[in-house]
Amino acid sequence: MPSFDIVSEVDLVEVKNALDQCNKEVGNRYDFKGSDARVEQAEKVLTMYADAEFQLDQVKDVLINKLAKRNVDVRCLEYGKVEKVSGNKVKQTVTVKVGVETELAKKLVRIIKDSKIKVQASIQGDTVRVTGAKRDNLQEVIALMRKEITDFPLQYQNFRD
Template identity: 35%
Template sequence: MPSFDIISEVDRQVIRDTVANVQREVANRWDFRQVTTSVELNEKAETVKIATESDFQLQQLLAILYDQLSKRGIERSACTIPPQPTHSGKLWSFEIPFKQGIDSLLAKKIVKLIKTEYPKAQANIQDKQVRVIDKSRNTLQAIMSLLRQTVLEQPLQFTNFHD
């Protein structure tokens, strides 16, 4: 039976490249000259920490990060921005985690959406992904299209398509 998996992952190498490009761009911008600024990647925790001297510059740094992520095809919803920046000494900072895998609430929402639109399709939650099985390949492609059009909390990828 045809099937595919729904996942949500961000490639670590892409994050590494993005951080390097943000650091390069900040070093070349005149509005960040003689300003304490840092962009650091914590690979173990899969987070990016951005810090600078003012809240306004922190927002600019965040915009640069978003721009570099979008150039690499990563949506804003792949990372979680805290509501308030952390203020420590003279630095304002954000610790930005990237979402890896589909959490159980979102997985249940995806399964419910698939079941209401396509009742014959089987959608099963497997750890941090959702597997969809149906007799028709066209139905699976329609489910993919439905999920692309639906606005969810994080970006989804479709892998492991089998006939």
Template identity: 40%
Template structure:
């Protein structure tokens, strides 16, 4: 029976590449000359620090641009509030990996409302969809692409 998995994950290697590219951009930009601005990557959390709030927001925009170039959807970013400590402004950006329970329930509800003859099950942080017809599964994929679940979706393991 054909099936596919609906997941939401960020490739760690591509995230590392995006942060490295953003670091290189910061070192070459004229408006960041002489400024102690840096990106710190720790797991799936990127720390952004600079001397002023507008510089931190510019750095987040730079990171967003490099994420696009590395095929990472910026919708996976979860921005924390800016924190000022002394002469430094910091912001942490957490990247969502895996679907949370609410998103899984929303996906299940949307699939059930279509009345297609498919079966959807929640498996940890992903939703597996099974059906007899590949066309039905492809229509479900298109439906899920058109909706917003608070994080980007990918479809893996499309098999017969």
């Protein structure tokens, strides 16, 4: 039985490289001279620091540009609220979402079942496995997912015949 997995993965090495490039650019820019603007990483959580909120927005723009150049899908970022630190300094946490959450996985399974394509979809941890008798049916499901889910990055891996 042919099958494939619907997953959502982010290359954390590329995120780290983009973060280093972002910090280098922020350190070299004239409008950030003398400020404490930077981005730090702790596993899948990025923390942006700046002296004011408008600088935080500029740091976010630089970060998004660097991530996009390194082929990291920016739809996987979830922004926290802007918090005040000491004085007038601000920070914002950004979570890198990895894996298909159960709510999204249930939505994917529902879309597949409602499509009446002759395949079975099952949730396995943070992936959704789709199994069918024909390869063409599986390709139909991939095309359907690309059309239906536009707000979250999905990859289709582990294709077995």
